Amino acid sequence: MKAIKVGLLGIGTVGSGTFQVLRRNQEEIRGRAGRGIEIAMVADLDLARAKSIAGDACEVVDDARKVIANPEIDIVVELIGGYGVAKTLVLEAIAAGKHVVTANKALLAVHGTEIFAAAHAKGVIVAFEAAVAGGIPIIKALREGLTANRIEWIAGIINGTTNFILSEMRSKGLDFGVVLKEAQRLGYAEADPTFDIEGVDAAHKATIMSAIAFGIPVQFDKAHVEGITKLQAADIKYAEQLGYRIKLLGIARRREAGIELRVHPTLIPAQRLIANVEGAMNAVLVQADAVGTTLYYGKGAGSEPTASAVVADLVDITRLHTADPEHRVPHLAFRPDAMSDTPILPMAQVATSFYLRLVVADQAGVLSRITTILAEHDISIDAVLQRESGEGEKQTDLIILTHETLEGRMDKALTQMQALETVLAPIVRIRKEELA
Numbered sequence: 001m002k003a004i005k006v007g008l009l010g011i012g013t014v015g016s017g018t019f020q021v022l023r024r025n026q027e028e029i030r031g032r033a034g035r036g037i038e039i040a041m042v043a044d045l046d047l048a049r050a051k052s053i054a055g056d057a058c059e060v061v062d063d064a065r066k067v068i069a070n071p072e073i074d075i076v077v078e079l080i081g082g083y084g085v086a087k088t089l090v091l092e093a094i095a096a097g098k099h100v101v102t103a104n105k106a107l108l109a110v111h112g113t114e115i116f117a118a119a120h121a122k123g124v125i126v127a128f129e130a131a132v133a134g135g136i137p138i139i140k141a142l143r144e145g146l147t148a149n150r151i152e153w154i155a156g157i158i159n160g161t162t163n164f165i166l167s168e169m170r171s172k173g174l175d176f177g178v179v180l181k182e183a184q185r186l187g188y189a190e191a192d193p194t195f196d197i198e199g200v201d202a203a204h205k206a207t208i209m210s211a212i213a214f215g216i217p218v219q220f221d222k223a224h225v226e227g228i229t230k231l232q233a234a235d236i237k238y239a240e241q242l243g244y245r246i247k248l249l250g251i252a253r254r255r256e257a258g259i260e261l262r263v264h265p266t267l268i269p270a271q272r273l274i275a276n277v278e279g280a281m282n283a284v285l286v287q288a289d290a291v292g293t294t295l296y297y298g299k300g301a302g303s304e305p306t307a308s309a310v311v312a313d314l315v316d317i318t319r320l321h322t323a324d325p326e327h328r329v330p331h332l333a334f335r336p337d338a339m340s341d342t343p344i345l346p347m348a349q350v351a352t353s354f355y356l357r358l359v360v361a362d363q364a365g366v367l368s369r370i371t372t373i374l375a376e377h378d379i380s381i382d383a384v385l386q387r388e389s390g391e392g393e394k395q396t397d398l399i400i401l402t403h404e405t406l407e408g409r410m411d412k413a414l415t416q417m418q419a420l421e422t423v424l425a426p427i428v429r430i431r432k433e434e435l436a
């Protein structure tokens, strides 16, 4: 049978990996897909670099629209990134009747509803395994492997750059900026690395997973997004003393009133497997009613690990594209007419436990005033740690771990505690999850 023809838009980190993996493993891929998969055309603005990667094996152009307009092309792979030109090109490819593979989580988290609706109407597939946790087949697992289950929650280390930064800072005492530059050099970081360090990239991925897990539309605008730039070395150290590690987690959890969708630094017990996921590795924990807890671990960023997911999608489409569209796995796991309107909860209604660090005057009665405020808001304390102050020192650090409470209650208690004369600096608040 004739090879299926692929047009690649963007041959940067992931595009070049896709090119290499397809070429290196072409015989095995043909055996699995039932026919060859051939990159017939590549478009990249950097024509010289694109030609040096693709060689003479295919046509290389600098205008992506030429790829979309080519009637020979069956599948368009969008590896440009961003919400701008990538959106226009993906919608044009769909309108031209092409199947699309993309690694672009930003695009799907923000414009997924429009893109999936266009694909559904046209009867084409938009595949996006590479968009969440790179090479880990988490989309496949959530959408197909766990399809029998009612999913309760997902918690994941889903940004390689920030996990790499946190790991290197903790284990080698390296500086934030130095480690970020290394993550960029290794090809992990986004074109705009503030997306990584401010939690936006992880929130894009959590948004996509929440849609698949709970059958809700992608709603990135409702996600709570907090990155690692305000984390202080002192809190990483205190967390360790208390038996916890701090990780940037993407969390999607079903509650009675709605769905929590949030990304923030999180204390997790050091003995959990996920607490020991280091470097650029990703891991996603899924709690579901029938299977219980499952954990998915692997490389979430980088050229060939991400290409592994892109090529898996190419094989899937090659196998499935002649099937009746009604018989394909729905883009977001649930059929469009079975989607739910369960709301995303505002942060005030999110329930978590907390780590608090207060810089307080080292004098009698301070602790009791603080614990009284917490008690007045019905927040119960799990543990208290007070740093021994040095000779002549007039202030100390007070660390409090709380049991689960509503964020709205904690906000009110924090406002009152912050107003105390004996609280000498902004209170540090980090959420804590037991993940059990």
Ligand SMILES: NC(=O)C1=CN([C@@H]2O[C@H](COP(=O)(O)OP(=O)(O)OC[C@H]3O[C@@H](n4cnc5c(N)ncnc54)[C@H](O)[C@@H]3O)[C@@H](O)[C@H]2O)C=CC1
Binding pocket: 009, 010, 011, 012, 013, 014, 015, 043, 044, 045, 046, 062, 063, 064, 078, 079, 080, 081, 082, 085, 103, 104, 105, 106, 130, 131, 134, 187, 188, 189, 190, 191, 300, 301, 302, 303, 306
């Ligand atoms: N790098 C990684 O580890 C991962 C990246 N992704 C996603 O994959 C996508 C691609 O990322 P990278 O390969 O890292 O980016 P990159 O910046 O290395 O590559 C993008 C390529 O697109 C080209 N390009 C830009 N505008 C273009 C246009 N209008 N027409 C044609 N080509 C154009 C650039 O010249 C460049 O070669 C992004 O959506 C990213 O979020 C997803 C998972 C992991």
Ligand SMILES: N[C@@H](CC=O)C(=O)O
Binding pocket: 131, 133, 134, 158, 159, 160, 161, 162, 188, 189, 190, 196, 201, 300, 301, 302
């Ligand atoms: N910038 C991302 C790349 C993969 O999605 C990350 O660091 O995880």
Ligand code: NA
Binding pocket: 129, 130, 131, 132, 133, 134, 135, 136, 137, 138, 139, 309
């Ligand atoms: Na993936």
